[in-house]
Amino acid sequence: MDLLKRFQEYIQSFSLTEQKDHLLIAVSGGVDSVVLCELVFQSGYKFSIAHCNFQLRGEESERDEEFVQSLAKKYSVPLLVRNFETENYAKEKKVSIQVAARELRYTWFHELIQQGKGDHLVTAHHLDDNIETVLMNFFKGTGLAGLRGMLPKSGKIIRPLLFARKEELLQIAKQENLQWVEDSSNASNKYSRNYLRHELIPIIEKIFPSAIDNLGGNIDRFRELEKFQADAMQVQLKRLV
Secondary structure (H helix, E strand, O other): OOOHHHOOOOOOHHHOOOOOOOOEEEOOOOOHHHHHHHHHOOOOOOEHHHEEEOOOOOOHHHHHHHOOOOOOOOHHHOOEEEEEOHHHHHHOOOHHHHHHHHHHHHHHOOOOOOOOOOOOEEEEOOOHHHHHHHHHHHHHOOOOOHOOOOOOOOOEEOOOOOOOOHHEEEEEEHHHHOOOOOOHHOOOOOHHHHHHHHHHHHHHHOOOOOHHHHHHHHHHHHHHHHHHHHHHHHHHHHHOO
16 A cells, blocks of 8 residues: 555654554544544554534434444444534634534543543544645744644644545555545535635646646645744844843
């Protein structure tokens, strides 16, 4: 599995984790997090699974939770599940459902890390996710931090799939006969990220066939540029202050 080797090399190149660490993997049940579990398992890491049930899609949400339970049994790893009253939280905080879900899950994830349930939180964000994030930041207005997108490592959060395209994950999942569940909301253009994914990016690729690869390269360059800028600022601060 070429992707497995690249996965391991990516972890080593950014010093994301060590073999002795216990990883806490955020698993929705979708193909991305399922492939992540398989790669972590095949790489020999100890891990647990954390699943959020936002109770937003009725029976589908319950189906996802049951699937993740079966996934934890498959790997014989601990499973942590939290049910959230997401709609009530969104109304109380006067935020969108997306923002509410993000705040709820990361608050819980950080609590689990603080409780010693894992040395690192591992998410299944991949290159396509990062490109969508960068484009959204660019259109809204941003600086270098927005243009370099998500980092491979942010505090206790690591993202070891940022090098991989979505189509690669799908290909590996099929080759390895992995099972996963589909979130029906991903097919809707109701959310801005989905509109970018389904409508805008395909148009850009028709005009510029290498656009996604080029954007991936730009993300790497902007990440290095931001680091260079931060290092230069520290030198100047030490000289002036």
